[in-house]
Amino acid sequence: MATFLRAVTDGILGGAVYALMAAGLTLIFGVLDIINIAQGILVVLAAYLSYALSVHLHLNPLLGLLITVPVMFVLGVIIQWAFIRRLRGRERTAMSLLVCYAVAVIIEGALYAKFGSTDVSIPTPYANSSKDQVHLFGFYLPYIYLIGFGLAVVAIAGIYLMLYRTKFGRSIRATTQDAVAARLIGINVNRVAAITFGIGVAVTAAGGMVFGATNTFNPDSGYDLISRLLSIVILGGLGSIGGALVAAMFMVTAEEIVNIWQPTWATVVYYAVLVIVLLVRPTGLFGKQEARAQ
Amino acid sequence: MTAPSSGATAAGRAWHVAWRAWRPAGSLVVLVAAILFPLVFTNPAVTNYGVFTLVFVAAASAWNIFSGYSGYISLGHAVFFGSGAYFVGIATKDWHYTGSKVFALLPLAGLLGAILAVPFGLVALRVRRHTFVVITIAVFFIFQLMAYNLQSITGGTSGLLAPTINYAAATYNNPFYYAAFAIAAGTIALSWLIRRSRFGLQLRAIRDDEDRARGLGVRAERVKLSAFVISAVPVAMIGGVWWYYTTLVDPSSGFDPLFDVAIALMAFLGGLGTVAGPVLGALIIEPAELYFQQQVSSGYIFLILYGALFLVVILVLPRGVIPTAAELITKWNARRKNGGGPPGQALPASAPSPEVDLSADGSKGSSPQASTARGLA
Numbered sequence: 001m002a003t004f005l006r007a008v009t010d011g012i013l014g015g016a017v018y019a020l021m022a023a024g025l026t027l028i029f030g031v032l033d034i035i036n037i038a039q040g041i042l043v044v045l046a047a048y049l050s051y052a053l054s055v056h057l058h059l060n061p062l063l064g065l066l067i068t069v070p071v072m073f074v075l076g077v078i079i080q081w082a083f084i085r086r087l088r089g090r091e092r093t094a095m096s097l098l099v100c101y102a103v104a105v106i107i108e109g110a111l112y113a114k115f116g117s118t119d120v121s122i123p124t125p126y127a128n129s130s131k132d133q134v135h136l137f138g139f140y141l142p143y144i145y146l147i148g149f150g151l152a153v154v155a156i157a158g159i160y161l162m163l164y165r166t167k168f169g170r171s172i173r174a175t176t177q178d179a180v181a182a183r184l185i186g187i188n189v190n191r192v193a194a195i196t197f198g199i200g201v202a203v204t205a206a207g208g209m210v211f212g213a214t215n216t217f218n219p220d221s222g223y224d225l226i227s228r229l230l231s232i233v234i235l236g237g238l239g240s241i242g243g244a245l246v247a248a249m250f251m252v253t254a255e256e257i258v259n260i261w262q263p264t265w266a267t268v269v270y271y272a273v274l275v276i277v278l279l280v281r282p283t284g285l286f287g288k289q290e291a292r293a294q
Numbered sequence: 295m296t297a298p299s300s301g302a303t304a305a306g307r308a309w310h311v312a313w314r315a316w317r318p319a320g321s322l323v324v325l326v327a328a329i330l331f332p333l334v335f336t337n338p339a340v341t342n343y344g345v346f347t348l349v350f351v352a353a354a355s356a357w358n359i360f361s362g363y364s365g366y367i368s369l370g371h372a373v374f375f376g377s378g379a380y381f382v383g384i385a386t387k388d389w390h391y392t393g394s395k396v397f398a399l400l401p402l403a404g405l406l407g408a409i410l411a412v413p414f415g416l417v418a419l420r421v422r423r424h425t426f427v428v429i430t431i432a433v434f435f436i437f438q439l440m441a442y443n444l445q446s447i448t449g450g451t452s453g454l455l456a457p458t459i460n461y462a463a464a465t466y467n468n469p470f471y472y473a474a475f476a477i478a479a480g481t482i483a484l485s486w487l488i489r490r491s492r493f494g495l496q497l498r499a500i501r502d503d504e505d506r507a508r509g510l511g512v513r514a515e516r517v518k519l520s521a522f523v524i525s526a527v528p529v530a531m532i533g534g535v536w537w538y539y540t541t542l543v544d545p546s547s548g549f550d551p552l553f554d555v556a557i558a559l560m561a562f563l564g565g566l567g568t569v570a571g572p573v574l575g576a577l578i579i580e581p582a583e584l585y586f587q588q589q590v591s592s593g594y595i596f597l598i599l600y601g602a603l604f605l606v607v608i609l610v611l612p613r614g615v616i617p618t619a620a621e622l623i624t625k626w627n628a629r630r631k632n633g634g635g636p637p638g639q640a641l642p643a644s645a646p647s648p649e650v651d652l653s654a655d656g657s658k659g660s661s662p663q664a665s666t667a668r669g670l671a
Contacts, residue, residue: 035424035428083609086609087608087612089612089613091562091612093367093423093424094361094367094558094562094566097367097369097427098555098604098608099604099605099609101604102602102604103601103605104601105597105604108597109596109598110594112594113598227435230431230432231428234432265443267439268436271432271435274429278420278425278429279417284425
């Protein structure tokens with residue numbers, strides 16, 4: 001029973017972090033109508049940034065976010081401005097995937113060149129000794145899991161506030177609903193797209209920090225992450241942040257539970273659930289009907 | 295969005311007709327050159343390039359039959375490639391096949407590809423666009439995970455080794471070359487036949503507007519699934535050749551995400567949805583990739599270069615070499631015609647000079663002219 005509770009707790013705490021990373025992905029999709037398959041490697045890049053700050057500058061990883069969040073934001077804006085913005089025409093869907101993949105491959109190569117292929121983990125002051133743990137339902141949980149959960153909740157709440165309580169958030173929602181109409185009523189759609197891409201990538205700074213502190217990672221971890229994130233956003237319904245939250249919680253918890261007795265097949269849960277759900281409901285849990293024209 | 299795409303079709307049509315003029319001779323030259331290649335260049339290092347390039351010519355052409363014509367971008371064709379490789383590997387081991395007899399397993403590998411493609415397609419083709427792409431990626435990861443975990447069948451991380459073959463060292467590559475060549479040539483022929491056929495027209499109608507195509511009576515599900523199954527067959531067969539040639543398949547090389555993206559990139563570079571495009575793309579990219587891999591000692595630098603090449607291709611030539619070249623030729627013809635007077639009168643008047651040079655290696659005469667006129671109309 002304790003193992004089961006542990007799995008559920010891990011699933012919910014970890015699910016929040018995945019929800020944050022997936023929220024960035026689905027936000028980008030909503031506004032730009034592209035899937036940023038570089039999101040996985042960007043999480044790993046952010047984790048390495050936190051790692052470098054923590055190891056070389058001995059900076060507390062939470063304080064390090066003050067540096068990594070703006071850095072990732074700017075990187076996102078640059079990627080959008082330099083590459084994504086130029087894509088148009090009938091093959092935009094496919095080309096955006098290839099462009100994001102190319103960006104991912106370049107980042108992966110750079111990370112290998114700089115950090116090598118050994119597994120690392122971000123050292124934090126919250127996971128070292130037994131007093132850094134909290135006793136819960138008969139097992140011990142390092143504080144970093146709770147901190148990560150809190151961080152993810154705060155960041156997601158921030159995204160919601162931004163979307164529903166600010167003027168800029170309204171432009172984002174308008175662009176998501178109909179980019180042409182948004183342009184007609186005077187929204188600078190290019191600016192919205194660039195900033196949204198920046199925000200979508202900036203969330204990987206927080207996600208990557210928590211991911212890197214609670215897991216070991218290497219430059220190859222991007223593939224594993226992106227395949228999970230894609231499953232989550234599709235299950236939740238592309239473009240739906242609420243859907244991404246629910247799907248992330250569900251998927252990660254399901255994986256943790258299966259992991260108790262079938263560790264080698266746990267990852268397959270993601271894809272199996274995805275395929276089964278889509279057989280019943282092709283738009284995902286909370287997705288809109290797909291637009292007719294492309 | 296309508297304007298550029300209709301312009302592209304016009305240019306594409308112009309190119310298509312111009313191509314038709316010298317296609318028989320041109321194709322024959324390429325065919326003969328490909329057959330003679332290992333006899334002229336006997337250096338194994340060179341024929342090695344030939345084998346790998348033909349593997350990708352076949353895979354990219356097959357991918358294009360589905361993704362290029364229908365517009366559904368599959369990033370899961372490595373499923374068929376890896377399955378073909380594993381199938382030939384497992385069958386060779388279990389049935390104790392050796393030497394050239396292993397090549398007899400290739401049709402069975404193709405059949406397996408077709409059988410796998412049916413449930414895969416039935417699931418994935420329920421959704422469109424991005425969701426379709428992600429489903430193909432998800433199925434891809436399921437297969438890779440199976441290759442890792444079903445150790446009793448696949449050998450897990452250590453993979454499956456091919457038996458050693460007692461071919462003479464000097465001509466060792468040739469059987470693989472011709473096997474890959476046969477599959478590649480068959481795939482290109484199939485791609486050409488499909489593009490000309492009613493079936494190909496239905497696929498392209500789906501690409502342009504699926505709902506409207508349905509309204510016009512195209513049985514979209516059946517057409518899409520058929521194309522998906524057809525395009526899986528050569529990929530599975532070429533996977534078998536690849537396994538026997540490289541002598542090893544493991545989960546990360548058989549089910550390689552880079553394979554999916556590489557064949558898509560090749561088709562994009564040459565021209566998505568054209569017959570010659572994926573062939574041209576594979577002929578450019580695969581030798582370049584092999585060359586870089588040998589020159590750059592560190593795999594990381596290679597990744598960076600590869601990604602950069604990728605970006606350049608997509609941003610500079612977003613529509614591919616063949617459609618872009620077709621458009622340039624159309625523009626050039628249009629400018630010539632406008633210089634000579636009203637288009638209607640210019641047509642017969644401009645028959646001689648550069649135009650003839652263009653068509654000289656195929657059929658002579660005015661067919662490119664007529665094609666351009668038709669393309670512009």
